[in-house]
Each structure stands twice: as structure tokens, then as C-alpha cells.
Amino acid sequence: MRKLVKDPLLQFMLIGFLFYGVFTLFAPESQQANDPTIITINDEALLRHLQAQDKVFDRTSATKTLAALDTESRTRLEDEFIRDEIMVREAIKLGFDQDDEVIRGRLIQKMDFIMQGFAATDNTVTEPELLTFFARHKQDYRREAEATFTHVFFSTKTRTLAEATSAASELLTTLNQTSVPFEKAGEYGERFYFLRNYVKRPKRLISDHFGPEMTADIFTQTANGKWAGPLLSQYGVHLVMVRTITPERDPDMAEVADQILANIRRANSDKARAKALQKLMEKYTIERTANAIELGQTP
């Protein structure tokens, strides 16, 4: 017996067995993972499957659901999981994941999300930055055109357009000959549905009230203290006296500093993301190959 123990062949074999034992004990999965024909089922895998199926990623409640399954339901869930797993593996084997737009989209989305996290930059913005940004994006901060005017209204609800127009034209002469001022507008014509005087009102609002055609007419008037018209809206005919027209303008920076700051931060984070992408791109070589088809010709 002692002789046997000392036999180098046996010693060698024993060591071999020991190695095999240790290997199978401690690395069973890695070996199986290399084998594409072995599917491992355990609670972990089923939990993941269950959550993906419900589109509810709550481990606690999924664990509860899984624990509560009876044998029949659990078998059904396992069968489902096995079927899904086989389908996915076979599809990958056939290369179906390669040119699929849905899968590509999902991968891009995941990567983009991760890069957004990397790209979190510091939020400090200096005043020169603010100035440069404002100068470069002035058109984004333009202030709408405004007008100050009053009007005298002739409704077409109770008379024809021709009647309203001639009544307005007649009054226009009187208003200008007797120099009726801005503040006396209310003594003439009829009550309009909306406002009588429009003081520094934005073009958009004036257009809501009078329609785009008449609004365009108002903004081409000159502020000379004279009555003008008749102008036509969907409600009737108007005589207007324009006091001021403020064209579209660029605001002072102080007026819009908050807005600029928010936009710089957004622009910075976009830039950081682009930079992260650039870094990745450096790892790649872009090759342009001869075109297989000629553009502009039907294949």
C-alpha cells in the first residue's frame, strides 16, 4: 500500500483528479457559457425574463411573483424562456442582428445615454462667454415688432361692406380736417369686439385681433398724427391712427441674460457629447470605397 502511494503514476493521476474536481466545482458556468448548445435556467435568469416581459423593472415584486408560481406556471415560464433563448441564439448565429435597424437604434440609444453621463461638464459660465454667445446667436433673442395705435370701427354685421367702407371714408375726411386726437377715438364709430387702443402690443397679438392682412397694413403706416384707412378686418372696416411702430429688435443682453445662460449650458453639454463621440471616432479609420451603384440611375 505504501508502495502504491509512492507510485508516481498514481500520484500524478490523483493530482489530475483533484484539478478536475476543483475546475468543475469552481468554474462550471464559464465552461458552459462557451458551449452555445447549453441553456442555463435558474431564478436569476427567470427573474430577468419576467421583468423584461412585464416591462416593469421591479426586482422585489418580480421575486414575489416568481416565488408564488405553482409548478405548472413555472414550467410554462421556463419553456417560454427556453424558446426565447433558442430563437435569439439561432438568430445571432444566422447574423440577423447585424443589419437590423431596430437593434441598431437601441444600441445607439444606450450608447448615447452613457455618453451623456460622461459629458456632464461643469456649469460655470464666464461673462465673456456670455457676450460671445449672445453676439453669435442674436437672431434667437429677437424681440417681436410692437405697435401703439387706436382705431374707429365700422361693423359689417348690420351693413354691407360697401356701406361700411363709404361711411368710413366719409368720416376719415372729417377726422383729419378737424384734427381729432388719439384719445377721442372712442367718440366715433362702433364698439369693437376687442380693444380700442393698442399700447405697445406685440404683432402676434394684433394679428390675433385683426387678422394677418390688416396687421401688415397697420405696420406699414407712418406715425404722423393723421388718421388712415379704411383698413379691412374679418369683422368690418377700420380707421387707424398710429402713434409708434417699433420694428423687430435685438434686446439688451441684461434683458435676456437668464435665457442665454440656460442655452449656453445646453450648448456646452451638446459640445461635450460631440467631443466624447470625437474621441471614440479617433479609434476608427474611415475608408471610402468605390461605389457599387451609380446614384441617379435606377438599379
Place this chain on the structure above:
Amino acid sequence: MKLPYILGFGTALACSAGAWAETGEATNLYWGDTHLHTSYSFDAFLAGNKTADPDTAYRWAKGQPVIHPYNRTRVQLARPLDFLVVADHAELMGVIRSVHRGEAELPDMSLWGSLKRWVAVKVLNSKLEDDTAGEIFLDLLPKDMAVPEGDPVQDANNQLPGQRFGDTRGIEQIAWNEIVDAAERHNTPGSFTSFVGWEWSSIPTGANLHRVVFSPNGGDVAKKYLPYGSDDSQYPEDLWTWLETTSADTGAEFMAIPHNSNISKGYMFQETTLKGVPITADYAKTRVRWEPVVEITQTKGDSETHPAFSPDDEFANFEHYPYYIQNVKDARPYEARRGDFIRPALGTGLKMEQKVGTNPYKFGVIGSTDSHSALSSSDEDNFWGKMGRDSTPESKRQFGIGRGGVTGWNMAAQGLAAVWAVENSRDAIFAAFKRREVYGTTGPRMRVRFFGGWGFDALDEQQSNLSEVGYKGGVPMGGDLTRPADASATPQFLIQATKDPAGHNLDRVQMVKGWLGEDGEPRETIYNVAWSGEREIDGGGKLPAIGDTVDRQTGLTLNSIGVPELVTLWADPDFNPDQRAFYYVRVLQIPTARHSLLDGIALQTTAPEEGPAVLQERAYTSAIWYTP
């Protein structure tokens, strides 16, 4: 509180010269929202609004483009608002946000408490990452009451939200200061007014008793207190006491606006107090002092009235929201109760006044959104949902899983607050609220003048100084009439309704009258007082429907029916000088597409079944009361 009451009309007269320059009228019309949540509200944050803070809310309200907090598109309000109250929940104000951002310095707790909190924070963050945070909100929902009809606060099933994060007042103070600072930054008297405010979110066993509280004071005053929440007390009486004390201590003025009475399980406008004690004159005086205005319409439904209490009103079945905010497990189904709706409440008010001498429900009405995305949107074609998550046609379908089958299409794209104020400033708008010269719409900006008096002359419809006539010869909406010297006189009402300049024509103007019958019980009648077209009132007193010009393929409405303006002078044909009464005006627009129809068209499916395809948007004025 005393000052604005007296000053209200004083200023009205003093400043009228300024207002004349713009409209030639003593008061101007301003549009706003008094009920808007941002990412600082715990439920808003949990439901997909992680980024739209008070600054975003103000920028949207001023018409600037902003990023939608959930779907990340650029969104914009075509027509800016004139004023806004950012009203985040006082409970856990800013806490979820700051825990998630890792900014919160949480207080010391016991070892066990810290462990539980550590788990809570982990769960919260993981749910926020994978977008299932709404489940936490479901966990926080109250349980239905064990004993119906009792005091819900004392009910065995009532529980205050647990303090999982420990004492968070430190974090709430930081959040409140940030909210106040944002309001201060955006307040520009004359063009845009911001108010500081919050929501007291009392909801014992699912009975919604929520109030928005707002104040016209500046940041220096607002930072002297921390908003009073339902975690301090769930009884409104305790809120009023706090308002009283804080007002005396800091000089702040306040107003509380009850809302969503429609889901209060009958507790909002009871004939007793919440504790079940009969209403006394003191209670009535305190209540009407702090709560002169209520919300009549908002995203979670319309609270004007219900067919159960207004069976003769063919327009009563409008945008109802029959879902309590509670855990639906083992809960009783929705049941409309008298204490839930405004028109019945105005009647109950007359009854209480007869009994104790003061009317606890003499309130004006407004609309507001209660939006939780920081975007105050009440336009059907520019509606961004109730929460962040239900902001796209597809996500509206899935909204609110586990909440009794509510989807984003059960939500209503409404409402707006209209204010007749001397100028666009904190003091002037607050004063208008105090004197109830306010009204509500379901979204469109219809302009409604409403005056009551005894001696108006036969109306010249084209008269251009109608409001001058109204103010001179009577009282505006929110006002009071009392027995005139001439015993045979009849009250007259001067009404002018103009369509939304950028919106659709009007169908009709109705007068809703409520009075106290011989038996001391409230009654109601609806009179059609002005309408478009050649329609005639039938034998049953009904005016035929106006028809419908909504193209179901495009959702667009043709303005070929209705009129831009309806003006009338109406005298009550059934007036009895010995009966207490209230009168308010309801203006109906021609039918237009509901947001759900527009979504259905976009999704290329049939219109969702939640709600009708088309609806008649409307305006409700504050009442004018007659007291013998």
C-alpha cells in the same frame, strides 16, 4: 387682509386714468393660472418631471420656448399668460428632487431609521432610473375610509404619509427659498406678475380637501415662514388659524383656493364642518375671509355641477372626473355628492346664511390647470398632459396604471383664470381676487363682462362704453345686490361676452339662478339670455343645439356657426324680493375638438372613448348675490 378690501376700489378709482389709456375701461382683463406644479412637487418628480423647475414654469408662461421635462421636445405657449402662481405641494417640497440629485443633507436618524431610509433612497433612485417611479406614488395613496360619512381625519384607515426620509424641513426650506427667488426674478409689474404660493394637500382617506395658498408679498416676507402642509394638520380650520397667526407675525397676506371639490367625497362644501359639527357664524366668517375664490374647473375635471343635482341642465354632463385619489384596492366606487359641486354649494351657502347669518360659500370662481409638468397648458391643441409622463398621444394611453384605469385622456385640457384688475401687478390682481371680480374658463380666452343693477336703460347694443355703464349703474361679478327702495323693482343684468380673439365663435349666454325656496331648500333655473342665429326657444324652455362644424378627419373647426359677440340686458322675470338668490353667467363656445380626438387622429385610430370627440368650451363668471 383688511387693506386690499378697502384699497381695492380706492385704487380702482385712483388708477383708472392709467387703465383708460389702454382700453378706455376702468379694469383690464388679465389671464393666468393659480395652480401649477414643478419638479419641486414630489408627485410631479415621480411621474416624469425631473427637470422643469419654477424657472421653466415662468419662462413657458411668458411665451418663451422650453424643453418638455419628459419627452424632451421644444414646447411653447403661443399666447403668454399675464400672471402665474407656482404652487408646489408643501409636503416633501423639493425633497424627492434633492434626494435624487444627491444634494440632500438628510438629518441624523436612529440606526434602524437610517437603514430604512437608505433602502428608501435606493429604491427611489432605481425606480426613477427605470421610469417606474409612479409606483411609489401609488404606495403613498390614501386608503378608502372604514366608516363612510364620518370625520375622515379620525377614520381608522387614515394615515399621514410616513416620514421615511426623517425630518426634511431643512431641505424644504432650501426648496422654498429657491421657489421664492424664482418668483422674484420673474415679477415685472405691468407685463408679467408672479406670485409665491404652495398647495396644502390634505386628503384624509381619499377625500380631496386640497387648497392652493398664495400671497401677494415679496420674497423678504415669504422667507419668514415655511409653507403649512397637511403633514402639519389635515383640518382646514387649522390652516386658517395658521394663516391668521402667520399673517399677524410676518405681515404676509394670504388667500386659500379650494379645488377638485368634485373628488372630495362630499366633504368640501358640507352643511357641517369636517368634524361633523354644525356650521356657526364664526366658522362661516373665517372660511369666507380666507377662501373668497374656488377653482371651478381644471385638468382633473369640472366641478360646476353634476346631472344628479342639475337634471334639467343639458350641459351639466361635462368633463367629469369620477376617480378619487386613493388606493383602488377595496375602495368604494365614485359617487357624486352635493358637497362636491359649486352650484349646489352656492345654494347651500344661501341656506347656511338663512340659518346662521353668514354665508360660508359666498365665493367667486376661476379655472386653473393643476398641471404637474411646469407647463400651464389648457389649449386642446397644445395640451401637455397632467403629469410629465402623459404628454404624448402614446403615453397618454398608459398613464396611471393601477389608479382605477385612469388614462391621460380622462384628463381635461383646462382651465384658465380671468381677472378684471386695474393693472397687471401683485396688489391689483390680489385685490381683484379679494373682491371676486374674477371668472374661469375651460381654456379659451373669452372676454365676459357681467354687471347687476336696478336702473340700467334699455341697451343700445352698439354703445361703446358698456363697462362704464356697468360700473356706474351697478355692481360687477362678485358683488352684492340688496332690496331696493322701489318695492316693485326687478334686478337687471348687463352681460357682454366676446369670443377668444384667436379662437372660435360663441353659441349662447346663459344665466344660472339659484334661490332659496319657501321650504328653505335651494333651487335652480337656467335661462338662455342671448344666442347666435335664428334659433327659437321651444315649449320646454330649451334652445336647440347649435350644431357642429368639427371635421373629424382633421380636428379643425369651421367658424361658420356662432357669433363673435353676444350682448344683452336681462331682467329676472321670476324675481321674488323676499328670496335670497345668486346669479352667474355661463358662456358656451361652438363645439371644437377635444385633445383626445386630436390624439386619435394622430395615432390613426378612432377617437379614444374617454370623453367625447368634441366639446363646448365655456366660461363661468363669479356670481352676483341678492340678499333681501
